[in-house]
Amino acid sequence: MLRRRLAWLLAWASLVAGPRSAQAYVREVTNSGLPVAWRYPCLTMQIYLGSPPQVLTAEGYFAASTRAAAVWSYPALACTDIRLSIVADARDSANVGYDQNHVIVFRKDTWCREPPPLDNAGVPEPECYPSSALAVTSVFKNAKTGEILDTDIEFNAVNYSWGDLVAQAGHATLSTADFQNTLTHELGHVLGLDHNCYTNSDGQARLNDNTGAPEVDCNPTPPQAIADATMYPSVTLSDTLRRDLTPDDAQGVCDIYPHLHDVCPVRPSDGGCAVLATPSREGGHATMLWMAVGLLIAALAFLRRRMKV
């Protein structure tokens, strides 16, 4: 924690003193290389806590997931418009897949995707994950624009337990991980951040970081600021460091979703102006464009009403 505070202090000092320290985060991209982002900054995920798995209680899971969402969100992170909220659902579990419902579920009986996908003949085709997978996140996005459309996170409660390894260090076992730590990292992906360094083996070309430089190698030893970040790709089961963002993590979400509104803006579909999360690095210009389009639509609607009167 002390190291985190020092990192923040150093980042602040560098901003005040002149040239910025190296800020490095990497954005998720589509297969064609477009950066991905939500179009609307207010995002709700439902966590299903009907019969929570060991070790936390339903209240404990809800509190941990709320904390994980809050660190990425305004006002805890004043420079972003993201408001990621968690809603508890009293049911046991939910289906995942392309349905516009963003869910966090625990698989407790079988570590398989629910509902089982159907093949083209309508026959269930069970899709089970390996026991080595602790959690699986899936994302649907528009391949042509980079807009994120849907996301789900499934936790493996068949082979692992989920605890609070800060408040109750006694929860630590060989198969218990810190729920908040894991979810904070996964939510970074949900918001469109990729891992912050390059592994030569993930089948994906080396991406550029936000400075335009090729992302640094994860191996053999990345700079400490990279290894300490929430979006670093590798952690131990006992890790709790990812619960808090480093300056690089914060910079990432704030660059993608800069703070423009003190209250959650109205969705365009609700008649308000569109804002937002731009799939490009030139966020300010695109945001201005969206606002201009929104204002134009509002003006046209106003004129139509006047003409009807």
Add this chain to the structure above:
Amino acid sequence: MASLMRAMDLAELTTGADQIVVGDVVATESAWDGEHRNIYSTIEISVRESWKGSVPSDGRIRIRQLGGTVGEIEMTVYGMARFTRGERALLFLRQARVVGMGQGKRRVQWDPGNKQWLADAPEEREVVAAGGGRSSHVGDAPEALNQLRERVRALVRN
């Protein structure tokens, strides 16, 4: 990525596989499932070497996994192996699925300097290594395919 994985070592991958091959990706195809909830990709592999299990007489195997692009919609399941047409890979498979999601795929590339084929480190998006320490290194160094073949065959014999 987001999928969180426990690292599987070579012995675990070998034991968990019913088929271990080195092959070239010759085709990939994606489609929605019957309920339009998930996108599946079918990857066709032309087998160059078989280290475990049998290979169909046409020398082709087909892998099926979640994720892919259909029209404008792209589905990503973080942790799944990524396949590119034309690439060569070492694959640990069980019932036509990659073992351990991305961990059972290792890209194979020619090293012109040393005139040998190298297999990349395990393909995984995230690894949780049990045990102490705050964070572990991601992946290992590439390994000569000849050496890896001997190690895997020794594990298969045992």
